[in-house]
Amino acid sequence: MTSQHANRPLPDAFLAQMQARFGERFSVASAVREHHGTDESPYPPMLPDAVVQATSIEDVQLVARLCHTHAVPLIPYGAGSSLEGHILAVRGGVSLDLSNMNRVLEVNAADMTVTVEPGVTRKQLNEHIRDTGLFFPIDPGADASLGGMCATRASGTNAVRYGTMRENVRALKVVTADGSVVKTGTHARKSSAGYDLTSLFTGSEGTLGIIVEATVKLYPQPESISAAICNFPDLESAVQSVIEIMQLGLPVGRVEFMDTWAVRATNAYSKMDLVESPLLLFEFHGSAGGVDEQAEAVREVTASNGGMDFQWARLPEERSRLWAARHNAYFAGIQLRPGCRASTTDVCVPVSQLAKCVTETADDLDAASFPYTILGHVGDGNFHVMMLLDPDSSEEWEESERLNQRLVERALSMRGTCTGEHGIGLHKMRFMLAEHGPESLALMHALKHTLDPRGILNPGKMLPPLAS
Amino acid sequence: MTSQHANRPLPDAFLAQMQARFGERFSVASAVREHHGTDESPYPPMLPDAVVQATSIEDVQLVARLCHTHAVPLIPYGAGSSLEGHILAVRGGVSLDLSNMNRVLEVNAADMTVTVEPGVTRKQLNEHIRDTGLFFPIDPGADASLGGMCATRASGTNAVRYGTMRENVRALKVVTADGSVVKTGTHARKSSAGYDLTSLFTGSEGTLGIIVEATVKLYPQPESISAAICNFPDLESAVQSVIEIMQLGLPVGRVEFMDTWAVRATNAYSKMDLVESPLLLFEFHGSAGGVDEQAEAVREVTASNGGMDFQWARLPEERSRLWAARHNAYFAGIQLRPGCRASTTDVCVPVSQLAKCVTETADDLDAASFPYTILGHVGDGNFHVMMLLDPDSSEEWEESERLNQRLVERALSMRGTCTGEHGIGLHKMRFMLAEHGPESLALMHALKHTLDPRGILNPGKMLPPLAS
Structure with a gap:
C-alpha cells in the first residue's frame, strides 16, 4: 500500500489548455488535491496532480478530449464517500469534480421519474421532491x-x-x-x-x-409506514427469520440486522436502551391495513424462531429515532475504539446461505485481535463487518485483510459476490478473477479497451491486469 | 422484402466436420430448413442452409468455433415464436436449434431461483415448479x-x-x-x-x-388472486384510470387494455358476452385482505373516470375464463378477417403519454383500409396494434408499414421506445438510429465488433449499418 506512485508530470500543453479554459476552476493547490485524493476507504490519500470543477456537459467533454489527447488519467469525483478507494489517484492525473453539476433538471411526477x-x-433530491x-x-x-x-x-x-x-x-x-x-x-x-x-x-x-x-x-411515498424491532437469542434465529420472511414474499420495506456489538455501540452512541442481543429492525410500507398485516405476519415468523419482545413503532418520532440509530451505527461502531480506522467488508450471498456465512464469519472474528461489529441488509443476503483497527498497526491491517479474504472466499464458495453494494474500486480488484473467471474477466477487459482505448478513465481500478 | 438472399454455399470442410460430429442431428433437408426459417413475423420464410440440433454446451461451443473459423452465419433458434424476424436466415448459414437443451437443471426454492x-x-418451467x-x-x-x-x-x-x-x-x-x-x-x-x-x-x-x-x-404463488373487468365509454377514460392507478403505487398484478374491436373479436372467438366498449382487465395478487383492498382502490379510480360495471371475478374458473380470453385475443383478432396475415406493432411510451399515443394511433387506424385491434400492457405504457392484412396485397403491407412508422415516430417523440418487448430483429432495425442517436448506435456497433469480430452471430439483425 503506497500513498502515491511516481507519476508522469502533467504535460505543459495540457496544463496551459486547462488553465485557459477553466481559470480558477482548475487547481494544482495541495489542499485541493489532498481533498480530492482522500475517501472513506482504509487507504491513505493518493493525490491527483490537479483538480478541475466541471459545471456543464461541455466542460466534461473538453476535459475528456484533452485527457484522451495527452494520455492523462481522469478520475470522476462526486461526494468522495467511496469505501473502496474508487477516487484515489493511483496514477496521478486529473480529478474531475462533478459536485457543482448539481441541478435537478426535470421532475416528472406523472411518470414518477426525475432527471x-x-x-x-x-x-x-429527496428534499427537492418532498x-x-x-x-x-x-x-x-x-x-x-x-x-x-x-x-x-x-x-x-x-x-x-x-x-x-x-x-x-x-x-x-x-x-x-x-x-x-x-x-x-x-x-x-x-x-x-x-x-x-x-x-x-x-x-x-x-x-x-x-x-x-x-x-x-x-x-x-407510502400511505403508511411502521417500524418494528425484535431481539433474538442468537444470530441463526435472526437470520432464519429473514429467510422465511423473504420466502413468504412479504413486501417488507427494510429488514436490517445488528449483532450484539453493533447494538451495544448504538446504545452508547445514540443513548438508546435496546436489548443487547442480535436484533432485526423492520420497516413496513403500504396502506394502513397492509402495514398491519405485514407486521403481524413478520411477528409470527420471528416468534416461531425464538424472537423476543417484538415491538412496534407506529409513531413517526419512534420510527425516526430507531432508524437514526441504525444510520449512525457506523459512527457508533467507531466509538467502540476511539481513534480507530474502520475497514468495512461487503459480501452478499444467496439468502439461504446467510446464516452459515454470518456465523462462520463471527467465529472467525471472535478470534481477531481487534473489535468488530456486524450490520446487514439481510433481506438481500448482504452484510458488512466493521473491523476497528489501530491506524498505526500494520499487523492489524494485515490481519483484517486476511479475514476479509477468508470472508470473500466463503461468500464466493456459496455462489455470492465479493461486493453487494460498495463496488470494486481498488480494494476488491484481487477478487475479480475468482468471482468472474478468466473468460468473463477477459471480456470485461475487451469492453474496457473498446470504450477507453488509451486507458485514461479511472485507471488502475476495478479490473486487475490479465494474467499473460 | 426478399424471401432469400443469394448466399455463399457452406464450405465443404465445414459441412464435413458438422456431419462427422452431429450425424443425424445436422440436416440440410428442405423441410427442416423451412421450419427453422419461418417465424411469427409478417416476413416470408428465409431459410438457413442447414440446421443443427445441440444437446450440450460443448455442442454449442463446437458449432461456434466452426462457424467462426469458416465465417458461417450462426442463428440461435429456440421456439420460433419471434414476431420481428429474429430467426430468419437473411444471409443463410446455420440455424442452431436449442430446443432439445430443455432440462431444468436446478430448482433452488430457498433462494427462489431456477437454473x-x-x-x-x-x-x-411453471409445470415443473408447480x-x-x-x-x-x-x-x-x-x-x-x-x-x-x-x-x-x-x-x-x-x-x-x-x-x-x-x-x-x-x-x-x-x-x-x-x-x-x-x-x-x-x-x-x-x-x-x-x-x-x-x-x-x-x-x-x-x-x-x-x-x-x-x-x-x-x-x-400469491396467497390470493382475484380479477376484475371494467368497461369505459372511451379510450381516454380507460387509460387515464391506469395512469392514476400507477401513481397510487398499487401493486396490481396485471392491467390489460382491449379496444372495442378486440373485445368484439374475443366475444366471437371465445364465446364471451363482454360489453363491447374499451375495457380494462385487472388481476390482483396478494393476501386475501390485500387483494380486496387493491380491488376497492382500483374500483374507486375507475368509477371516478367514468368506468362502468366494475365486475370482480373471485372464483378461479371465472378468472381463468377471462384471462384465457385475453390470451386468445391474438387468435380472436385474426378471425376478424379470415385468411389474413397479422402485423403487430409494439411501442412503449411513458405512462403519462399513453392516452394521447393510443388515441392518435386509433385515429390513424380508423382511416386505414384494413381492420385492426388494440391490446395493451398499459400499466407499462406498452401497447400493440394488430393490423389484419390481405396476405396478397402489397398495398396493404405498405400501408401498414407507413402506419407503423408513424406510430414509432409518435412514440419516440414522446420519449418512448420502438419496441417494449418484441425486440428489434429485422423489422425494427430502421428505427434504431432515431431512437438511440448516432453515438449510442456507434457504441453498440463497437461492442458487437468486440464480441463478434467476424460478424457470424445472427448477422443482419438489430444493428442497421452505420452511415459512412
Whole structure:
C-alpha cells in the first residue's frame, strides 16, 4: 500500500489548455488535491496532480478530449464517500469534480421519474421532491451523489423492496473517453430496443465513461409506514427469520440486522436502551391495513424462531429515532475504539446461505485481535463487518485483510459476490478473477479497451491486469 | 422484402466436420430448413442452409468455433415464436436449434431461483415448479423458450408488477463467437462487482453470444388472486384510470387494455358476452385482505373516470375464463378477417403519454383500409396494434408499414421506445438510429465488433449499418 506512485508530470500543453479554459476552476493547490485524493476507504490519500470543477456537459467533454489527447488519467469525483478507494489517484492525473453539476433538471411526477445532474446528492433530491408525494428510495448510508451511486450500482437499506441502482436507473447521458456524449435508455418503463447500455455504464465505476445526467425512478411515498424491532437469542434465529420472511414474499420495506456489538455501540452512541442481543429492525410500507398485516405476519415468523419482545413503532418520532440509530451505527461502531480506522467488508450471498456465512464469519472474528461489529441488509443476503483497527498497526491491517479474504472466499464458495453494494474500486480488484473467471474477466477487459482505448478513465481500478 | 438472399454455399470442410460430429442431428433437408426459417413475423420464410440440433454446451461451443473459423452465419433458434424476424436466415448459414437443451437443471426454492437450459419453455418451467409454491411470472403470450426470452428481453402481462427479463435474469452462461463459455452474475440478489455482463447479453438477440444456461428469479404463488373487468365509454377514460392507478403505487398484478374491436373479436372467438366498449382487465395478487383492498382502490379510480360495471371475478374458473380470453385475443383478432396475415406493432411510451399515443394511433387506424385491434400492457405504457392484412396485397403491407412508422415516430417523440418487448430483429432495425442517436448506435456497433469480430452471430439483425 503506497500513498502515491511516481507519476508522469502533467504535460505543459495540457496544463496551459486547462488553465485557459477553466481559470480558477482548475487547481494544482495541495489542499485541493489532498481533498480530492482522500475517501472513506482504509487507504491513505493518493493525490491527483490537479483538480478541475466541471459545471456543464461541455466542460466534461473538453476535459475528456484533452485527457484522451495527452494520455492523462481522469478520475470522476462526486461526494468522495467511496469505501473502496474508487477516487484515489493511483496514477496521478486529473480529478474531475462533478459536485457543482448539481441541478435537478426535470421532475416528472406523472411518470414518477426525475432527471438530475451527477452532483445531486440523494438527500438533496429527496428534499427537492418532498412536495410531490414521491421519493427516491436508494439509500447507501452516506449522502452520496447520484452520479457516484450510478457508477457503483449502489443500494442500501431499501433495496430489499425497491431494488438497487441497477433496477432504478432508466436513462443516462455519458461522456465517453473521446468526449462524445452517449445517450442510453428512454423514459418508457421498459424497452427491448438494442443493447442495454444503461446497465453497462451503471456500475462501471468511472472506467467506461463519465455519467453526466441520470434519469431515475421515483416511488409514491407510502400511505403508511411502521417500524418494528425484535431481539433474538442468537444470530441463526435472526437470520432464519429473514429467510422465511423473504420466502413468504412479504413486501417488507427494510429488514436490517445488528449483532450484539453493533447494538451495544448504538446504545452508547445514540443513548438508546435496546436489548443487547442480535436484533432485526423492520420497516413496513403500504396502506394502513397492509402495514398491519405485514407486521403481524413478520411477528409470527420471528416468534416461531425464538424472537423476543417484538415491538412496534407506529409513531413517526419512534420510527425516526430507531432508524437514526441504525444510520449512525457506523459512527457508533467507531466509538467502540476511539481513534480507530474502520475497514468495512461487503459480501452478499444467496439468502439461504446467510446464516452459515454470518456465523462462520463471527467465529472467525471472535478470534481477531481487534473489535468488530456486524450490520446487514439481510433481506438481500448482504452484510458488512466493521473491523476497528489501530491506524498505526500494520499487523492489524494485515490481519483484517486476511479475514476479509477468508470472508470473500466463503461468500464466493456459496455462489455470492465479493461486493453487494460498495463496488470494486481498488480494494476488491484481487477478487475479480475468482468471482468472474478468466473468460468473463477477459471480456470485461475487451469492453474496457473498446470504450477507453488509451486507458485514461479511472485507471488502475476495478479490473486487475490479465494474467499473460 | 426478399424471401432469400443469394448466399455463399457452406464450405465443404465445414459441412464435413458438422456431419462427422452431429450425424443425424445436422440436416440440410428442405423441410427442416423451412421450419427453422419461418417465424411469427409478417416476413416470408428465409431459410438457413442447414440446421443443427445441440444437446450440450460443448455442442454449442463446437458449432461456434466452426462457424467462426469458416465465417458461417450462426442463428440461435429456440421456439420460433419471434414476431420481428429474429430467426430468419437473411444471409443463410446455420440455424442452431436449442430446443432439445430443455432440462431444468436446478430448482433452488430457498433462494427462489431456477437454473435452466435455454430450450426450456415458460409453460414447461411453471409445470415443473408447480409443487414448490413458486412461479415464474414472465409471460410473453407465446410459449417461448427461456433462452429466447432472455435474448429479446421479453415481458408480457405480469411485467407491471414483476418486471421484465431485464429484472429477472440473475446469471447466464453464454457461448461467445469464438466458442468460449462466459459466466455472468452470481446467485446473490445483488452485486456491485464489475460490468453488468448479464444485462449486456439480456436483449442482445443472439448477436453477441448464444445463451446456453440461465438462472432466473421465481416468486411465491400469491396467497390470493382475484380479477376484475371494467368497461369505459372511451379510450381516454380507460387509460387515464391506469395512469392514476400507477401513481397510487398499487401493486396490481396485471392491467390489460382491449379496444372495442378486440373485445368484439374475443366475444366471437371465445364465446364471451363482454360489453363491447374499451375495457380494462385487472388481476390482483396478494393476501386475501390485500387483494380486496387493491380491488376497492382500483374500483374507486375507475368509477371516478367514468368506468362502468366494475365486475370482480373471485372464483378461479371465472378468472381463468377471462384471462384465457385475453390470451386468445391474438387468435380472436385474426378471425376478424379470415385468411389474413397479422402485423403487430409494439411501442412503449411513458405512462403519462399513453392516452394521447393510443388515441392518435386509433385515429390513424380508423382511416386505414384494413381492420385492426388494440391490446395493451398499459400499466407499462406498452401497447400493440394488430393490423389484419390481405396476405396478397402489397398495398396493404405498405400501408401498414407507413402506419407503423408513424406510430414509432409518435412514440419516440414522446420519449418512448420502438419496441417494449418484441425486440428489434429485422423489422425494427430502421428505427434504431432515431431512437438511440448516432453515438449510442456507434457504441453498440463497437461492442458487437468486440464480441463478434467476424460478424457470424445472427448477422443482419438489430444493428442497421452505420452511415459512412
